[in-house]
Amino acid sequence: MLVAAGALLLAGGGLAAVATTALAGNSDPNAEAGHQRTTLATTISCPDVGDRLRQVPSGARLQVSKGLAALDRQVATAYEQMSGSQGNKVLSNDVLSRLKQQRSKTIGTMANAIARNAKRPTYLMAMSGCTTKPTGDRLNAAGQTGSQYGTKSTNDGWGQSPSQDPAQGGDPSQQGQSQVPGQSQDPNQGQSQGQQGGPSPDDFADINTVQPNAGDPPFAAPQGSGASTGTFTSECGRNEDGHFNSDNVIVTPGVSNGAHHTHDYVGNKSTDANSNDQSLAASDTTCTNGDLSTYYWPVLRKLDGTSENTPGAGHDGNNGSVLTPASVTIQYRGSQAGAVRAMPQDLRIITGDAKALTNGTANANASWSCTGFENRQLKDKYPLCPQGSQVVRTFAFQNCWDGRNTDSANHRTHVAFSDRNGQCPQGFTAIPQLVERLTYDVPQGDSFAVDSFPEQLHKPVTDHGDFINVMPTDLMNKAVDCINRGQKCT
Incomplete structure (x- = not known):
């Protein structure tokens, strides 16, 4: 005690x-x-x-x-x-x-x-x-959150220790926007000196020690006679154009640096704090099929000791070089229970919780893995991948809609997840499930971290994704038709 x-x-x-x-x-x-x-x-x-x-x-x-x-x-x-x-x-x-x-x-x-x-x-x-x-x-004797990793992970495969909720001990109180993730040692050594402001080496787990756990939806695509088994993919690039900002048009519209961390965008080219439904619909897109939707998530950084004192970066405790994803896959999937209906124009969805360290894990939905090991998903650990394997982030969005609202006051209650059989809660109906898969080439060891609010200490459980549907109606109808017919379309 x-x-x-x-x-x-x-x-x-x-x-x-x-x-x-x-x-x-x-x-x-x-x-x-x-x-x-x-x-x-x-x-x-x-x-x-x-x-x-x-x-x-x-x-x-x-x-x-x-x-x-x-x-x-x-x-x-x-x-x-x-x-x-x-x-x-x-x-x-x-x-x-x-x-x-x-x-x-x-x-x-x-x-x-x-x-x-x-x-x-x-x-x-x-x-x-x-x-x-x-x-x-x-903390070790040097006052750092440094401890050697590489010992066998005690998590249950989802990255959660059986003896401790990862959100315990984080109750929203106090820490400021000072220190950023500290530098790690030579990444080739695979061992960190410990970070000030997070993450801790305890936030990493060797993927080889994680038991397979991803056989259920949303990581297993719907299948069977009653399921809508098709897919629709938007090819939107990897943010090669460098569309970054620290705004969050869903949660804090009209406020610059409302996120206090930097977001990576693909799809709609104009998205920032001042965007609205009309400006998004009038924008250009990076998606090759004309999908104008906004897809964004916190950047992943290499902890290389670099710092830029700008909003969302060093100014808010997020240091290191931004990593461009090696690949970004934007895919819509069907329902295990049957047909899906079209998403409404301008639907907003947030999956995961940027404050899961202090809020608890009720809304957390982070999933981390490595290429070649994606039947093993981590929720509150960053994966340590073997040589030649890439880090994978997966965002599986809510797939049920209340049929009325394109947003809600807390940006959550208008959408929900189905159960493992694809059944939506009462009053909700199935919509295409957006699943985003991002891969990264990172140095070996605990050498990377996701951007976060300062007091969230760059914990992997805080990972999250944001989406605004601005898909033209004809394209959305095509996506729904493909999914319900069991076809694969782009």
């Missing part, structure tokens, strides 16, 4: 730590009899206001968008301040107190905007307080 004994922070900021005592042998002559001291990394945990939103009138959307972006900035700033408090518990408490005051004011402004045209969301006011909690990463 671990008992918190006090707080300390790494010199120079970036990753908070908490000193703890653990029942153990008397191995440390300076420790109390029967106890030895260990150190755990911590992060800030705050309730996710955006996830709790249930109604946002059109007149309040910009104010709510600005409020959500402000809440993220406040947590990032508090994280930075906490990192600079040099273990002073009083100062740390002051940081949390100021953060609560800031969040209370911002949430109140959002609630007032909503209340002009809808019922005031008073439940949001209870979400201003934040805490610090351990991440589960142990």
